[in-house]
Each structure stands twice: as C-alpha cells, then as structure tokens.
Amino acid sequence: MPKEPEKDIDYALMQAVQNGDMVAFNKLVDRYKDRLMNVIGRMLLSRDDAEDVVQETFVRVYQHRQSFNFQHCFSTWIYTIGLNLARNELRKRKKFKFYEISEMKGNETQLAVEMKLPSRLPQALNAAIKGLPEKYRVAFILRDVQEMSYDEVAKVLSIPLGTVKSRVNRARMMLRDKLQPKLEGYNALSKSTLLSVGLLQ
Amino acid sequence: MRCRRVRSCLSAYCNDELSSRLKLAVSEHLSTCSACRREEAVYRSMAEATKELSSLAVAGDFNSKLFNWIAQERFAETRTRAYLPKRAPVVLWRQAIPAFVTVSLVVLLAFVAFRPSNTYKTAGSISPEIALDDSYLTVQPANDARRTANLNKGWSLGNELARAERMNRLSSAIVGQGVWSRIDRSPGLRMASMQKSTAAPFVMGYYRVRPVKKIYISPESPSDKEAGKAY
Numbered sequence: 122m123p124k125e126p127e128k129d130i131d132y133a134l135m136q137a138v139q140n141g142d143m144v145a146f147n148k149l150v151d152r153y154k155d156r157l158m159n160v161i162g163r164m165l166l167s168r169d170d171a172e173d174v175v176q177e178t179f180v181r182v183y184q185h186r187q188s189f190n191f192q193h194c195f196s197t198w199i200y201t202i203g204l205n206l207a208r209n210e211l212r213k214r215k216k217f218k219f220y221e222i223s224e225m226k227g228n229e230t231q232l233a234v235e236m237k238l239p240s241r242l243p244q245a246l247n248a249a250i251k252g253l254p255e256k257y258r259v260a261f262i263l264r265d266v267q268e269m270s271y272d273e274v275a276k277v278l279s280i281p282l283g284t285v286k287s288r289v290n291r292a293r294m295m296l297r298d299k300l301q302p303k304l305e306g307y308n309a310l311s312k313s314t315l316l317s318v319g320l321l322q
Numbered sequence: 323m324r325c326r327r328v329r330s331c332l333s334a335y336c337n338d339e340l341s342s343r344l345k346l347a348v349s350e351h352l353s354t355c356s357a358c359r360r361e362e363a364v365y366r367s368m369a370e371a372t373k374e375l376s377s378l379a380v381a382g383d384f385n386s387k388l389f390n391w392i393a394q395e396r397f398a399e400t401r402t403r404a405y406l407p408k409r410a411p412v413v414l415w416r417q418a419i420p421a422f423v424t425v426s427l428v429v430l431l432a433f434v435a436f437r438p439s440n441t442y443k444t445a446g447s448i449s450p451e452i453a454l455d456d457s458y459l460t461v462q463p464a465n466d467a468r469r470t471a472n473l474n475k476g477w478s479l480g481n482e483l484a485r486a487e488r489m490n491r492l493s494s495a496i497v498g499q500g501v502w503s504r505i506d507r508s509p510g511l512r513m514a515s516m517q518k519s520t521a522a523p524f525v526m527g528y529y530r531v532r533p534v535k536k537i538y539i540s541p542e543s544p545s546d547k548e549a550g551k552a553y
Contacts, residue, residue, distance in 0.1 A: 143389075150388060154380050162378040172380055176388050183392055246371045265337070265372045293333035293368070301364055 131195035138186050150179055153199055156267065160200070161207045163262050166251060174210055178203040200277045204259065211255065242303060249299040253292055260285055261292035323351045328358050336365040 131152075137145030157178060162171035181202050189198065250258060263274045264285070271289075275282045328351045334340050335348045352359050 147385065147389075150385060154384060155377060158380050159377045168378075171378070172384065175380065176384070176391060179388055180391055180395060184395065242367075242371050243375055246368070246375065265369075266375060290330075290333055293365070297333070297364055297368060300368060 127196075128194060132191060135186070135189055135191070135195055138183070139189070146183065149182075153196070154179070157199070157203045160259075160262050160267055161203055163250060163266065164204070164207045164255070164259060165210055170210060171207075174206045175203065177206055181206075194273070194276070197273060197276045200263070201279075204277065208255075242300075245300060245303050246296070249296050252299065253295055257288050257292035257295065260288035261296075264289045265293075323347050325351075325355060325358055328352070328355070329361055332358070332361055332365050336362060336369050 131149070134145045134149045134152075138149065154175060157175045158171055161174050161178075162168060165171045165174065178199065182199055189195070250261065253261065259278065260274060263269050263277060264271065269277070271282055271285050274289075275285045278285065328348050331340060331344065331348055335345060340348065352362055
C-alpha cells in the first residue's frame, strides 16, 4: 500500500483539527493509538504506563495543533512526541521493569499454531526484545515491528540514516544470538518431521 | 565472498534490504556454504516471528479517557484566560526612565533629610548650633587609657584642652631655644617634650570619648540636676 494516500489523509484530518473539528481529531486518534501503543508499550514494558504516555502524546498533539508544519510528515511528528515522552518516563523510572506478557492483548499462541511456529518462539522473541539496550530496541521496533522505512526512522529518532541501519543490524544480531538455540531446535524438528512423512509415503 | 562478510549482510538479505549486486553475491555464496545457509535459516525464522508478533492494543475506554483529559485542559485554559488581562502591561523605556529618576531623587532626599547627625542633643531639645556640652564628657590621655581626668563642678573640656595646648607650646619653646639641657627635666615637662616641636597637636595626648551617662550630678541646685541629665 503506497504511503502517499495515508499522508494525504493525515494532512486533511490535521487541517480539520486546526479548524476545531473534534470528529477529525477522533479519527486521528483511532488511526494512531494502536501504532503508538505498539511502540511505546514495547519500550516501557508496562501497559498502564504506555497507555498514559500515549494519551499524553495525543494531548500534546491537540495542544500544539496550530504549530504543526505541513511540510513535515504527521506520523513522524507524532512518533517523535511519543518517543520523547516514553524516554522521559524511562528516565524517571531508571530501572528495567519486568514485562508481564500475560497482561498484553494478543494471540501469539494462536498465531503460532496457525503458522506452524513453536508457540514459545514469539514469546521468546518478545523476551529477547525486552533485553535489548534502549537505543537498539527502539530502532528495531520502529523498523521491523512497525515496518517504517529507514528514512522515517531516521527522522523520528533524529539520527543519521547510517546510524539507523547500523543499530537495526546490531539489534538483529543480538536477537539472533539469543534465539539461535531455540531456532535451530525448531528447524531441526521441522526437517525431521518432513523426513518421517516422506518415509511413510 | 567470505563467510564473515556474508553473515554481516544476512539479516539485510533476509529482509530484502540489499542492492541487487550484493544480493546476487550473497546468493551465490549461500549456494555453496551450508554453515551460512543455517545462519540464513535462523535469520529468516526470526524475521517471520517478528512479523507474527501481535500488535498491542489500547483499552476500550481509551478514547473517552483521552477526551475527558482534553476537556479538562480546555476548561483550565479558558479559566486562566478569564482572569488574565488581555494584554500584558508594556513598560516603555521612555516611561521607565523618569520614574526611575524620580524614585532616585526621593530616596536621596530622604537620606539627606533623615541621616543621623553628629551633634548631640541636650535634654528635651535638638539644636545643631549647640555644641557639645562638655561638662558631661570624659577625656583620657591618648597613651594611657586607664587614666581619666577628675571631674568637678568647674571642669571643662575646653579649659583642659587649652591647658594642654599651653603646655605643648611651652615645651616647644624650651626645646627650640636650647634651654632644654639646662632645665631639670621634670616628669611633666619630659612628657611634654616628647611631643613634636615642629607640629604641636591641638590636643596633646587627649582624646574625647563617648559621653558617659550621668557622670556629673550636683545636688545643689535644680539647674545643676537638669544639667546633670544624660544625653
């Protein structure tokens, strides 16, 4: 799906919000609340804190709606606000908070069954993402989880493009080191299953 | 291509982020290297698992909480606006300078008018013309603070100072005329001769100290009692 129509939709809604249209603001909230929650939730590792930060992000967007520059991308702008607030929250806490996977909405188990993946793999991946250093975790989440382009990630994080690529690559290598034993076991298991089926036939 | 170089590119290869030339080179290496193929399988599984990560969702009442918050912010903002002036007062430099000059003049005049004076007051009156009533002063020799002059009814600082001056002049004259060596040096004259002959001070070895409260009381007359009051 091309990004251009999404950008135009955001601009049209923001124009209406600047004119005082709260219905347009509600639509903007519906478009971005889950995306922001996906990123900020994985950064803060706490559902309640993440919801508070996402709400504060939208409040800030509303308070500064008149100062939005239409030459910039709205998604970049809102992600920047959200990540800055999340970083402030992390600085306030200054500790690593255990992330209760059972509290999060999601159907990792069901999806794993459908895709024939071991049910522990998404959980293992989630746990491994938790263990990443903050700067690599943010870059990985924005690029691989949110599927943003490298340019967008560079604008959101206000770092050079090369730095983004380097951090994403480094994050993937760290995750690979943590998940390799589990993934190799999965691959070996799937191959042995196919072999046994082949023999029966 | 070497395995080390290929493995550094594998994550980008599995996410389709390599250029066509580099992608071809990696593919060629993977066709010949089983170890790198195992690595590729790990990265592909990881990429697949990442895509299957479920997205997090907000609670059902998120929108209502958010709009309540915004409504409170708007209410607080309107209340603040109601009590603030529409325009903040602007102070122009042209208006500030005269005000500053006026305040400075007033402060200066107040300082000049109400500064403490050096003259002492007599009982019941303030008069800058009245000099110090030296009946109530005590004097001490400069080089001996323990000695104090005896005070009696007729004691006067002015008389005492005049006496000291006469002594000083006499000693200067004696020293200047060369008579000094022929005169037996009495203790008083000796003390007087220690002063400089060239510049005899008006007060020879005496200085005035702070007035002492009720240092002179005369029971003989009411006027004396009055005079005996402290400053």
